[in-house]
Amino acid sequence: MLTVDGLSAWYGEAQALRDVSLHVGEGEIVTLVGRNGAGKTTLLRSIMGLHQGATGTVRFLGDDISALSPHKRSRRGLGYVPDDRGIFATLSVEENLVLPPVMGPDPWPLERVYETFPRLRERRRFPGTKLSGGEQQMLALARVLRTGARLLLCDEPTEGLSPLIVAQIGEILREVKAAGVTVLLIEQNVHFASTVADRHHLLAEGRIVESMDNDEVLSREHELLQYLGI
Numbered sequence: 001m002l003t004v005d006g007l008s009a010w011y012g013e014a015q016a017l018r019d020v021s022l023h024v025g026e027g028e029i030v031t032l033v034g035r036n037g038a039g040k041t042t043l044l045r046s047i048m049g050l051h052q053g054a055t056g057t058v059r060f061l062g063d064d065i066s067a068l069s070p071h072k073r074s075r076r077g078l079g080y081v082p083d084d085r086g087i088f089a090t091l092s093v094e095e096n097l098v099l100p101p102v103m104g105p106d107p108w109p110l111e112r113v114y115e116t117f118p119r120l121r122e123r124r125r126f127p128g129t130k131l132s133g134g135e136q137q138m139l140a141l142a143r144v145l146r147t148g149a150r151l152l153l154c155d156e157p158t159e160g161l162s163p164l165i166v167a168q169i170g171e172i173l174r175e176v177k178a179a180g181v182t183v184l185l186i187e188q189n190v191h192f193a194s195t196v197a198d199r200h201h202l203l204a205e206g207r208i209v210e211s212m213d214n215d216e217v218l219s220r221e222h223e224l225l226q227y228l229g230i
């Protein structure tokens with residue numbers, strides 16, 4: 001579904017990504033792990049077209065989308081869930097869900113969103129400011145599904161959430177996958193990652209230095225956590 005080839009990115013003179021290539025198959029969940037500053041966010045933003053100053057090729061469903069604006073990438077079915085969650089704090093949950101225009105090819109009806117995220121139905125009249133971190137994360141994911149994304153690019157959805165809520169996010173990601181949506185996510189909780197994802201890439205200094213399956217992640221969990229400084 002997504003093929004990234006030879007992607008490099010800069011901030012001025014400083015190179016943040018170095019010749020990154022990866023593939024995400026339709027219906028897969030793939031994680032990016034790596035220390036702070038490894039380039040994970042820059043990689044997701046470059047795939048979405050949000051980072052000015054990236055070179056290389058991004059192909060989506062067979063088409064080269066490298067020259068397309070973020071807006072046009074959204075229309076093709078890419079959806080970005082930023083680490084600050086990007087929700088409108090003063091609007092209600094339901095307003096957050098109905099306001100963004102449908103752009104992608106596979107929009108979820110509101111009812112389907114509420115079936116997948118029953119907590120959001122309960123909270124539908126609440127303003128964004130009154131939501132817990134976990135509820136905000138659910139809303140951020142739900143909004144992107146509403147707009148019709150077929151590939152979610154998620155920047156660390158479990159960051160700062162309690163184990164119970166992390167488990168709920170895991171359930172949601174599994175449901176999203178069962179619905180045929182593909183996910184590329186940043187995830188530092190490698191144990192959690194091994195329970196939701198199919199494959200994992202380790203980034204260091206802007207490069208993919210290792211690619212692992214779940215068995216490898218689990219057998220090296222301690223070493224990886226030490227390396228990541230968690």
Ligand code: ATP
Binds near residue numbers: 016034037041043
């Ligand atoms: P984190 O988890 O801390 O966000 P990351 O792996 O997502 O880390 P990036 O945020 O992509 O890493 O950063 C990659 C490199 O680019 C780092 O060296 C970082 O300092 C640098 N960088 C990121 N954003 C900027 C910016 N706006 N201006 C200059 N350099 C930046």
